[in-house]
Amino acid sequence: MHQSVRDGLEEYLAGTGSLSEGFNAHLKACRECAEELQGLREQARLIRVLRSSEAAEPPPGFYARVVERIERRTQPSIWAALLDPSFGRRIAMASAALALAVSAYIVSTEPFRVTTLPANAISIQALSQQDTPATAAQDRDVVLASLASFQEN
Amino acid sequence: MDGMAGVLPFPVTGARPQAKTRVDHRNSEEAALVRRIQDRDELAFREIVERYQAKVFSIIFGILRNHNDAEDIAQQVFAKIYFSIGNFDFRSSLLTWIYKITVNECYDYLRKKRVRKLVYESDFSEEDALRMENSDTATDQHAPVDIVLAQRDLILKLLDKLSEEDRVLILLKEVEGHSVEELSRMTRMNENTIKVKLFRARQKLLKAAQRLNRTGQPVA
Numbered sequence: 001m002h003q004s005v006r007d008g009l010e011e012y013l014a015g016t017g018s019l020s021e022g023f024n025a026h027l028k029a030c031r032e033c034a035e036e037l038q039g040l041r042e043q044a045r046l047i048r049v050l051r052s053s054e055a056a057e058p059p060p061g062f063y064a065r066v067v068e069r070i071e072r073r074t075q076p077s078i079w080a081a082l083l084d085p086s087f088g089r090r091i092a093m094a095s096a097a098l099a100l101a102v103s104a105y106i107v108s109t110e111p112f113r114v115t116t117l118p119a120n121a122i123s124i125q126a127l128s129q130q131d132t133p134a135t136a137a138q139d140r141d142v143v144l145a146s147l148a149s150f151q152e153n
Numbered sequence: 154m155d156g157m158a159g160v161l162p163f164p165v166t167g168a169r170p171q172a173k174t175r176v177d178h179r180n181s182e183e184a185a186l187v188r189r190i191q192d193r194d195e196l197a198f199r200e201i202v203e204r205y206q207a208k209v210f211s212i213i214f215g216i217l218r219n220h221n222d223a224e225d226i227a228q229q230v231f232a233k234i235y236f237s238i239g240n241f242d243f244r245s246s247l248l249t250w251i252y253k254i255t256v257n258e259c260y261d262y263l264r265k266k267r268v269r270k271l272v273y274e275s276d277f278s279e280e281d282a283l284r285m286e287n288s289d290t291a292t293d294q295h296a297p298v299d300i301v302l303a304q305r306d307l308i309l310k311l312l313d314k315l316s317e318e319d320r321v322l323i324l325l326k327e328v329e330g331h332s333v334e335e336l337s338r339m340t341r342m343n344e345n346t347i348k349v350k351l352f353r354a355r356q357k358l359l360k361a362a363q364r365l366n367r368t369g370q371p372v373a
Contacts, residue, residue, distance in 0.1 A: 010333050010348055040355050046308045047327040052215035058206045063199060066231045
């Protein structure tokens with residue numbers, strides 16, 4: 001759209017004010033501008049469809065409901081309480097203490113026997129043979145192990 | 154209602170909001186009212202609500218044509234005003250600011266509700282399209298209701314393609330009927346800037362409408 005038409009466009013669309021001679025003369029001479037102007041005029045008409053055709057009065061009690069909405073948004077939620085640093089720290093410490101207590105309880109009540117494993121070769125061998133029927137070879141081995149580990153006091 | 158004085162829990166914003174007062178609007182009566190709200194004066198907020206509620210409802214109804222949801226959106230508008238007033242810097246008039254919030258809330262509502270498919274895209278006949286093009290009146294009194302609805306849906310969809318600022322400017326000009334001079338005072342932009350912005354916005358709308366005609370789907 002040429003500048004001479006652009007300059008008067010808003011006044012033309014509003015239907016107010018006198019348009020310059022240059023504006024009108026250009027429109028007569030320039031088909032492109034005339035067509036574009038027609039499109040913009042129709043567009044403006046379409047936009048005006050959004051004008052409210054009736055006076056819209058708010059219903060009674062509107063302000064009170066606005067206040068209620070604001071108060072709902074400013075009330076702290078449970079999540080805000082959990083995310084509060086000091087409260088969160090207390091929760092974390094309480095959780096850790098609880099975990100520790102539960103662990104200690106579990107450990108203390110576990111039903112198992114602690115047997116001390118023997119340290120020397122004889123005992124280890126004896127233990128391994130505890131539940132197996134003895135054979136002559138095994139007896140000989142036990143004697144040899146005993147002799148080997150004998151320490152004179 | 155009287156018991157509400159001083160009840161509203163103003164949002165804790167830390168330091169008192171520093172409004173950037175640079176304008177003609179700075180010394181107006183309205184600016185004093187805004188400052189009172191920024192200073193946590195609930196009665197001032199109530200005054201703003203009572204002063205602008207009819208206007209807000211009118212804007213919402215003009216765009217949505219829906220009484221049921223109008224109050225919900227209006228409540229949201231004033232709640233947003235309440236929580237954002239600390240950021241109002243008097244660069245524009247209060248009405249312009251409220252108008253922008255209202256239009257944005259309407260568009261948020263429309264997006265959430267998934268605006269129904271345009272009648273224009275599916276059932277609009279060529280005869281109806283020609284009648285729409287040739288109609289000279291702002292609202293064709295004799296057009297069937299479905300045509301008007303289709304026109305409204307079309308223009309809402311096209312306006313959604315504009316930036317917030319351009320959309321508000323176009324609506325203030327065409328729907329509210331403000332002149333370029335008035336818009337310049339309201340927005341603190343000079344008249345040439347207003348004209349350029351309006352022209353570019355109109356061009357964008359034209360192009361979006363042409364794409365819609367070609368493809369049946371508006372392109373961003």
